[in-house]
Amino acid sequence: MSDTVDTTAGAPEGTTPARRPGYGQLLRTPGAWTFLLPGFAARQPFAMLTIGIVLLVEHTSGSYGSAGIVAAVTGVSMALFAPQNGKLADRFGQRAVLVPGVLLHAVSVTALIVLALAGAPLWALFVAAVPTGASIPQVGPMVRARWAAVLGGSEERARLLPTAAAFESVTDEFTFVIGPVLATALCTGVHPAAGLVAEGALTLAGGLLFAAQRRTQPKVAQRRGTAASGPAGSGRVRVxxxxxxxxxxxxxxxxxxxxxxxxxxxxxxxxxxxxxxxxxxxxxxxxxxxxxxxxxxxxxxxxxxxxxxxxxxxxxxxxxxxxxxxxxxxxxxxxxxxxxxxxxxxxxxxxxxxxxxxxxxxxxxxxxxxxxxxxxxxxxxxxxxxxxxxxxxxxxxxxxxxxxxxxxxxxxxxxxxxxxxLTPKASGLVAARGMGHRVPVAVD
Structure with missing residues (x-):
């Protein structure tokens, strides 16, 4: 199967695809704003965390090197634990992961602030940085998963998936434009810890509000007796x-x-x-x-x-x-x-x-x-x-x-x-060969 079909647009390459729906139509999707607004608040802190840590730790330690190392520990911790958070969200539901996650993040950020202001040794800041990064709520991926769930019900709505992907990319980048500016302004104009305080508060409030939106939450796949659905892994237990x-x-x-x-x-x-x-x-x-x-x-x-x-x-x-x-x-x-x-x-x-x-x-x-x-x-x-x-x-x-x-x-x-x-596997059809025997037949 060659890359001749845009799975998102539904039109073969070399042909003129139907006009893609715009952002206006996407944002009119029923229920979209209920998770977009709290989701934006909850994902904004991700762009504030690194610069907030750097400015606070540099202020208390006088070393950009130490500040950068603490921020790097947080980033590595997030990278290692984010996929596990996503796996748990798929297995138990987004709400079940978000609520304890944002509470742990608020406590961890508070501990990091207190330790930094108290002049704690670098190793103590590392200890606080690990759960701070590990508990960063993965709201961006969760919003993308909600778009896929909300738009996947019909072929007409599925045409909005590329627009949703572009909208999320713009939203992510917008957070990285205003987040560092907001954190820097708070740290330099109010207090060196103000950026991290705002980060923790936004994470807690936005995360809890986002988790409360149950209607748009993707359905949880059954853990047993259910085959994985979709183009990858059809007929197989979820992996x-x-x-x-x-x-x-x-x-x-x-x-x-x-x-x-x-x-x-x-x-x-x-x-x-x-x-x-x-x-x-x-x-x-x-x-x-x-x-x-x-x-x-x-x-x-x-x-x-x-x-x-x-x-x-x-x-x-x-x-x-x-x-x-x-x-x-x-x-x-x-x-x-x-x-x-x-x-x-x-x-x-x-x-x-x-x-x-x-x-x-x-x-x-x-x-x-x-x-x-x-x-x-x-x-x-x-x-x-x-x-x-x-x-x-x-x-x-x-x-x-x-x-x-x-x-x-x-x-x-x-x-x-x-x-x-990166080529999706062809869908399979099931052909009967005798009673109780079914052999998958690839469709070109």
């Missing part, structure tokens, strides 16, 4: 999303995207310091994020003729080429323009990857699959922050920009070699 080869490939691809986020954050900061204008850092990262937002909006409005796998490969090739020039740029206008270009290629890659999950993974494991991708981004970002920071300290900002290049190049190589694993 982990990571057992799907395509999910493992996409996780590697999203590691590369995380390396772009982490490498850009550190290297742009180092570049701004090198030129003696620290304030330009926010402008440059804002341009980069704006490119991502604009591309996400466009992706949701275009009725693509190419399938999601082909779009993923094309977008990733463009992302790698754009990232390859970052290390050689030494002026603000050129770096801003190239950063905009990098951002423009990230959204198509992210959206195509999330769209492929709909075709590769059974409905009962999609939240877990989404969290594997989210965790991969967080893990790639944590690693990139550490490596880029060391390179920038030793060799300057230009060396830090090598991290996005290497990360995307390695991920692209993996994608090209293993791209066949």
């Amino acid at each position: 982990s999303a990571l057992s799907v080869p395509g999910v493992r490939v996409l996780a590697v691809v999203f590691l590369g995207i995380g390396s772009v986020f982490g490498g850009m954050q550190v290297s742009l900061t180092a570049f701004a310091d090198e030129i003696g204008n620290p304030g330009v850092n926010g402008l440059l990262y804002g341009v980069f994020a704006a490119g991502n937002m604009l591309a996400g909006i466009a992706c949701g409005a275009i009725a693509w003729k190419a399938g999601p796998r082909r779009r993923l490969i094309s977008g990733y090739v463009g992302l790698t080429l754009a990232a390859s020039g970052l290390w050689a740029v030494h002026s603000v206008p050129l770096l801003g323009g190239l950063g905009l270009l990098v951002g423009l290629f990230i959204a198509p890659a992210l959206i195509s990857g999330y769209t492929l999950i709909e075709a590769l993974v059974p409905a009962g494991a999609r939240t877990e699959a989404f969290t594997w991708l989210t965790g991969a981004v967080a893990l790639g970002q944590a690693g990139a922050v550490s490596v880029a920071g060391q390179l920038a300290d030793a060799h300057g900002a230009s060396a830090g920009f090598v991290v996005p290049l290497v990360g995307t190049a390695l991920a692209l190589a993996t994608l090209l070699v293993l791209r066949s694993r």
